[in-house]
Amino acid sequence: MKEFHRPEALYSTFPRKGGADPEATHYCPGCGHGIIHKLLGEVIDELGVGERTVLISPVGCSVFAYYYFNAGNIQAAHGRAPAVATGVKRARPDSIVISYQGDGDLAAIGGNNILQAANRGENMTVVFVNNAIYGMTGGQLAPTSPLGMKTTTTPEGREFEEYGSPMRVAELLAPLDGVSLSSRHALINAGEIIKTKKALKKAIKYQMEGKGFSLVEILSQCPTGWKVDPVESLHWVEEHMLKVFPLGTYKDEPRQRPTPPHPADYEPALIDRVIHAGTSANGRGKAHEPVRPVTLPLGIRAAGFGGQGILLLGEMLAKAGLAEGLSVTWLPSYGPEMRGGTANCSVVISDTPVGNPIVDQPNLLLALNRPSLERFEPMMQPGGVVIYDSSLIDVGPTRSDLTAIAIPATKIADELGTAKVANVVMLGACMELLAFPSQSERDPLLQSISRDEKMLEANRLALKGGMEAARAAAAPAR
Amino acid sequence: MSQVDSPTHRGPFRKVFHPYHPMSQPTSSRSEPRSRSHAPQFMKGNEAVVHGALLAGCRCFFGYPITPASEIAHTAAELFPEVGGVFLQAESEIAAIQMVYGASSAGVRCMTASSSPGISLKQEGISYAAGSELPMVIVDITRGGPGLGNIAPEQSDYFQMVKGGGHGNYRLPVLAPASAQEMCDFTVDAFTLADRYRTPVVVLADGLIGQMKEPVSLPDAVREIPDKPWSVRGDGATRENLICSIFLDPPVLEDHVRHLHDKEMEIEAKETRWELEGHPDPELVLVSYGVVSRIVRGALDEALAKGMRVAALRPQTLWPFPTAALAHATRDAKAVLCVELSTGQMVEDVRLGVGGAIPVHFLGRCGGVLPTVTEIGEEMESVLAQAEVLS
Structure with a gap:
């Protein structure tokens, strides 16, 4: 019989959160983040990279992911996680860098940051939690909100003429040469949850092997933002999201990256050699008596x-x-x-x-x-x-x-x-x-x-x- | 929770700003020890920045092209990979500073450089870095503004760099070099200060100091880089660490800001730098920094040759501003003349330093127009003539 236990990559209590109940998360009942956290924690455990993991959590409901993940944690500005992750990974190529981003963060304000990190083929993993809405700031329109969806900033529903169509990120990034893995999953049933976990595992494995950039998009429930109860929220995904955001793997072509430099290894003697190369004492002495006396300065x-x-x-x-x-x-x-x-x-x-x-x-x-x-x-x-x-x-x-x-x-x-x-x-x-x-x-x-x-x-x-x-x-x- | 643990036990921020007693000597201008064993190399200020950075143990450079700062990126692109470091051209200034945020979080010495419009874009990341207490060096080779302005030298970024262009309660040490040699030396010092106080540090120059070539005596590479046990390196030793600028609970954020403020007061007490030249008992004190201080030196030499009692104060740190040194230098003066490539930015700190005791005059040019030695000389005569009428 399989024994279930909390992954070591997740803390058992959450003192960073504070408050009355140190074992409860700050997420709303029925929120998809809890499931995704657990899947990610399990994958980190199973791959044995807990000590190497650096989790980047930018603005959104998951800005507090550091309450829960037993990993090196860096909280980042809205949308900027891929750039921060780039800095970490370039500085510490042996770390396992995971950028955990929501849809407002990744697809709106951080659109260029994700696009460029993907295009560079940064050797990192992006977990893209798509719940079609801004959760933390109060249910506003996201680039991923389905047409007709009522939000606090589209009270009459999203209209194509005003805001275009929902942005399909997994499909958008897949054609970029730098992208090794781009896939979309959902948490609507046990089978899909298992597929999600497999995708996360593959993405991190690719990173461990130096095989480049992976994005795992996960359709996630937001009962509070959608104003439905937790059970209904699963149906909401099936009814409103699946036809706009088809599940599937849009690219799986791992590319071996060249061995990166390890800048944290510091060799002052090498720097002296390079910087002081060609420095010699300057010659002195007059050539001849000046043809015309020149006054200095x-x-x-x-x-x-x-x-x-x-x-x-x-x-x-x-x-x-x-x-x-x-x-x-x-x-x-x-x-x-x-x-x-x-x-x-x-x-x-x-x-x-x-x-x-x-x-x-x-x-x-x-x-x-x-x-x-x-x-x-x-x-x-x-x-x-x-x-x-x-x-x-x-x-x-x-x-x-x-x-x-x-x-x-x-x-x-x-x-x-x-x-x-x-x-x-x-x-x-x-x-x-x-x-x-x-x-x-x-x-x-x-x-x-x-x-x-x-x-x-x-x-x-x-x-x-x-x-x-x-x-x-x-x-x-x- | 005990009283000591409570973040609110220290109560509100209270301060009294006493006037500086003009007769009291300010603490001496701070400077870091330097080695000078190599023959000078002839290089641009912008190139000297990169040489200084590498010799200070900077390992990662993230930048974006902009005139007149681009030579910094060019030189970094050439030299960083040669010594096992990282050079990366980011997709934007916004991203470049965030890459520095990441690399600094990961515990390596790192930097970015830009010019005025690019610095405006970096202010988001600078505020986050200040909040997260991340050591890094940010170089601003100021150009004409506002907006696209032009690529000629100005000193119009004083407000955004010295007074803080990003949101929140923070101040960053700002070093103001006036030569290619200082572009190297102050960059080295910036890394020292950044690690000493866990803060971003700014090197604020202008297009002219960046573009000018002068001989530079380069120091040896630093032997030891301070350990950063707080960083997130992706290893077992730093697994419990958190880099963060969010503090939801009001008393906790107030306590964090107080901690930043305590560091600021320590920096003010220990790291103020300036240079004072000219007559020991001046009637008129000139105040200028960066490229303007070079022109002012020309004017000062002419004035001293004429027997005028004039001195020139050059702040080398713009924050902390050498307020006590200014008060002391002006103790018997009749007037102050502040010269800048702006419509008057540093002059506000000069006025605060003088405290209304004597008139503060301002001479500014902008758009890339530089004041001439003659222009400054005439202004000095005029200011002193006005002071005579008043006395």
Whole structure:
């Protein structure tokens, strides 16, 4: 003879609930949650996963599932259980994560969360308790309420024209590639209850084996919400729900998931290796006496068309300063400029820590197109230096207090076979004028742009071309 | 039930807000110990956040794309898997914060990052995390608002982050970095604080601090991560644990809120941070944070060069706000000038700190427009001229 006993996965008394009767649940008489809790508890016992189980209970009548389940419990926000479950499962892949959700929670407010977790194929189990109504908040319309059903928010009954048809979740999720199991069951008789239990067991087994996402939808009675007595509520399911929500398995195609990372295993030495890789002491030392004495701090603006490599040019200048042991900041104009239009960036190079990184009044301007020259020339500090691409800008700066240095950057780049390196020509011109960084620091800078041998060689030639052009252009001014 | 066990025995919340005695020295600005053994790397503030997080033992990142915070997700997507961690792009900001809720419940260090409109969406989850006392780090790279606004830097998220954008009685520590180095350091500290007090912690920066590249000296990875016996790890040891923000019984919820409030008072007492620069006996005190404090430093240098008696206070924690430090710095001052990228949000805390003793002036720009050094300099002259007339 079979002996019936309370599963170990359910507590025998419910002190978390409090109140006068610590052995009674908070559920109404005839509610389906009690049966489902028992089935789930038995399955957890039978599969021996009680210690590994983490139960997520979001808002709804089952928000208090933690009163009853002897498992790690996490109470969650309305509809968000699949996202919370994702976080738990990704953090602890060895846990057995069960998201226990009602129909308002899962199908309405949490619609996208369940859809996306299913589509990702999260290795978890969703128990979807569909009673066609919001129970806890007082019998309001749910996405699953049958047409014509009177609720506290559809006093005349649900109309298709107003609210559409009841949402069939098991059918909706089944076609998603990430879903391994999607089935619907009911608690209307012993046979169906046994089928429900088998489905729950299969779903959790799939999770144990790393076989992906399962949803078990269970049509569950809500006598209070439906305003019928417990016995009638069983007939109500048969009469009003079965034709809208046919029972059956809509998908059973377990897919083996790859072995996930175990992030809780923490290896600080590995992190140090990855994060500090390539960090070396910076070189120091002057390349040569500057062609033109530059006073620090340098407030540089580089500007041109999107696609000319303006931001990179600025960054290389900042890195050159860093290699020289100076304090630097680099600030891009960010956003749509990255994808066309004009681009500019601010670089500060200073022998004291950089305070203000915003270059309102540059003392060095690198202009790679005419609009940039026109925009930034008026902002220049008196006595500032303008280096401009004379192959694209026919008229230089008009202010007489500025020193203009014309570099045919695009022309030099074209002669090297690619206009793309015009920014490196300008970089070379700047380095010549600034007299840093030292020879030994130049190649590492170029390598940080590209390690591709062909590209690197082009950049070396472009840098050299820029330096020679700057020497030539600056010569008469000495 | 004994009197001690009764959740209501402590009665109502009662407080008196005494004025800070301006002559009393505030407790010194708190900071965590740092190691600096590595040569600096040149990186964006957004990238520094991720490096800091990994070195702090953060193991899971859940995010959603948004400018100007996206580099945080990009860098996390590259680096987290490389060190055995988890990076996951969520379906929404709403989901991302809930994934962090789950991972934190499971006892690992975890984070999310976004920008203003995304943070608005996260507020639901932040309130739940505050209620459930879940340690996590939330990074906000503020952009222009309201609504879609634009992607340029603003400081208009002060209210939603410092005053609490979600429902309920809670406050979160808010760290305000002003450089790429601090983006790294404060992220490391945020994880320390989050575990020390079992609370979400916010790193509040702006688009400019996020996008700017500066040299960053990275510390070594933390050796030990605190044990979390309260977490739900899916093992026998934590089977009895419950992560929960629901307390149906009114006295029980009041007691829970009181427990959160006790932690807040401890944080106020122990974790307030600021930086004070400039004249030791100022007539005018500037108050600013984040990127604005960098521009203010430029203005301060010019003012000091002219012989003006000016100092600049930079709150590094926006909550707890360095109220005592402000009161002390302004003890002999004639006026305060608060500069922000907003129409005036932090200035409300500045006014509370000064307590009506001297005039508080405000200079703000928004929409991504930044105040210039010249603009701030002229405002300082004007404020001091007004103070002369009054005195």
